[in-house]
Amino acid sequence: MMRSKITIHDIARSLKISPSTVSRALNDNPRISESTRQKVKVFAQENDYTPNILASSLRKGRSLKVGIVVPRINRHFFSNVIGEVEEILNETGYNLIICQTLEDYKKEIHNIKTLVNLHVDAIFISLSTGTKNLDHIKELQKSGIHLVMFDRVDESLGIDLVKLDDFMGSFNTVQHLINQGCRNIVHFGGPTHILSYHERQKGYSEALEKNNIQTSLNKINSDTLTKEKGYHAMINLIETNKIPDAIFSASDYSALGAVLACRERNIEIPKDICIAGFANEPFTEFIRPGLTSTDQKPELMGKKVAELFLNKGSNKDQIKSIIKPELIIRESTLKL
Amino acid sequence: MMRSKITIHDIARSLKISPSTVSRALNDNPRISESTRQKVKVFAQENDYTPNILASSLRKGRSLKVGIVVPRINRHFFSNVIGEVEEILNETGYNLIICQTLEDYKKEIHNIKTLVNLHVDAIFISLSTGTKNLDHIKELQKSGIHLVMFDRVDESLGIDLVKLDDFMGSFNTVQHLINQGCRNIVHFGGPTHILSYHERQKGYSEALEKNNIQTSLNKINSDTLTKEKGYHAMINLIETNKIPDAIFSASDYSALGAVLACRERNIEIPKDICIAGFANEPFTEFIRPGLTSTDQKPELMGKKVAELFLNKGSNKDQIKSIIKPELIIRESTLKL
């Protein structure tokens, strides 16, 4: 555990062989005799030799490090993606460096610069909402660092990606609301320059259309993703006497805000209004009433992301992995 | 943003000076003339020079990287400590590498090995519950890597630490419950080999004693920190007809489990029973009834941890920074 003190030169000297032989033995180079390999490995083990990764990375140009950039690590979805990625990468000798952008474009650029600087072999990124310009990603593409986008992706860049079928998740939720008898459904959405939110909005609209329910732009609140914004949007609906019979929110947090507003104004869920969120955050399960939401399969997504990197090989084609969401129905939308 | 291509040698050649001069200019070595310094910096800027951190770390023996090891990154408390630490370190040019142990002793050892391998300059660690033997920490102490423990600390090792006054947090909560008229208070605690849980249990016992309430060991459930365990412990109390008038839990999650059990069995909170948790997880605010809890000041703790590292200097004495908790009183304990 000591800060690595002994080097391959020390081993070489003790064993009266050359450093390169030691290096090769340690790296299981087939051109080294079994006996030498054993001798070296045993000696290394006994003397607590640990390779200097810095030196090896400098020389090899690869670092066995992977960076992951997410909007926030304390979101259930992201922390579970990260957990899964970390587990798989550790098994294969890679280390994961986690960065958060806090939805800030500048911080995203800074994080990427840092990772490039650390000579990571790959970067897994989920774009921040503040990111409207993708030049930094395009530059990154040229750098030779393996790139995988996930969840908040851009499909046009030709970069391998893993994403949820957000359209399906959204469509199914709205269809469920309609099945419960809701007709006047308001959408709390996110900025549509983010593909996920665009698709969720589209799923909402198409589900309504398919059921011959008139859609209306003033039923769509974009940029309503936080608890505070959801709360205020709901209060606004109440105070302008436009209470709908359902809210479909693209975020559990803004759905929560709506729930809190309803509690405050004594509007009963699901009797007076149905509310559905998105992401299946843990709290959706234990608030009262339980909040209907869509599970985004974070572990599966993490697995796919890691595998996309590990199995890439020389395949040059863009790979898009689309994950099927699961609608978790709870009391907040159960009228029947 | 390109993977750094140009080196100080390229700059030196272009400017017809030596690499060492370039290095010095870039590092603001005072022995370089202002004009050369400017020339070098401008050229570097214009040509997107980025230093190779690997090479510089290898040479200097310091990496400008810091590792942080926590039980889980998706705990509100830890993710906020991490966020604060990251922010402060980034300002000073350091990068943070985040590892999680998932409360597993082996994973903790593995994480530390990894960080040592990466030649981090410092490790900030919060011990996992699975850690009962501290040999790996003692070894780490010898390594010369700057160490700071936080939250889940061991005070006997002489390592700088930042921790909550868990005794005070616990004592104040129980005193509050007593003030509300509760006399039969059950404690859901954690393993007492972890100092925090030991102190919380002590705070519980001493608050009772101070109020001349008889304490009893069978009112203490240790190893009851998760939602599931809290749920089962509460169900057990109900089914054995030993429903207390209050639960003080050392974890918000086990308090939540108790809340869920009460809901299921139609026991009213706070009318029939008061419940208080610990950590002030976000959900405590918006479940019904709101759950009384103790804020652990994660941002402040993160700040102290980072500062302990940045300001250490040559001071050899152990520094213990004890943070005052704040009791957040919500409906779950408001009988009066």
Next chain:
DNA sequence: ATGAAAGCGCTAACAT
């Protein structure tokens, strides 16, 4: 104020 040279620890072409 600047340059030359050595070396951090490792790997890999090129020998033998």
Next chain:
DNA sequence: ATGTTAGCGCTTTCAT
């Protein structure tokens, strides 16, 4: 199967 040598890009004595 093993050794020699030359760096990866940077910092830092030691010169001048």
